[in-house]
Amino acid sequence: MKETDKKVQEIKNKNQQMDEMVKKISKEQREQRKEMDKLKKEMEEQKAIQEATGDALAMIQMQIKEKTLRFRNVPEEEKEDIWKKMIETLAKWLHLQEKDIIEQTEKIFRVNSRKAKMNKWPADCIIVFTSNWMKDKILQVKSKNKLTIDGKEIIILREVPPRLIKKRQQFQFLTKALKAKSISFRWEYPVGISFNFKGKRRRFETFEEADMFWRKYRGELGGGKSEVRNEEGRKGELSDEAEEEEKAQQRVEG
16 A cells, blocks of 8 residues: 555656646746747837838938939940030920030939840930939920930939839839829839829828739729739839849949
């Protein structure tokens, strides 16, 4: 009997030890989870700070370049005088005197990209103006009268920091549909898109907001089920154009 009692007590002691060990492990796991949650929160806060800082710097870059325009597809010639060429072209197109263009222009130069070289495209022409008046004048006129040089249509672009160009890629699926329906849209800064649809002004600052709108109205915007790609696929979209734009702008800044 005593032997049996002894064995029972040993079993109880072992069970107690196991219970204590389980409690200790559970406590350690809870503490680890708390530490992980704390670390995750700190990382998310740090990421938010980095995002806000990056956006702020991008907006500063944009302000610095607010008087700059990029002219794409301008034919290149050997030993060309790009200053003279663009001054004469703009004066004729804008119906202004050349001296008026010169007074409003700080510098004109070309900047190439790897993609342009590979495809033997003309290097982009960058023009920095002395005031916003000339830049705004050009943007206003180009919406009504396209600029052409030697029969080639010239694409005129604002200088947008690479960071903001990349942010715009998440809305690419929506802008394609809007363009197909001839619906004008406006880019918001540092990120977002706005446009009029069904008599209401729409504004989206995140992919999720734009995606929800797209899923609701894709039929009216011309998008069938086969065109609705998975969310991760859309989020990962980054066109070659954006990458080349980033590299080109980095060269300009350098």
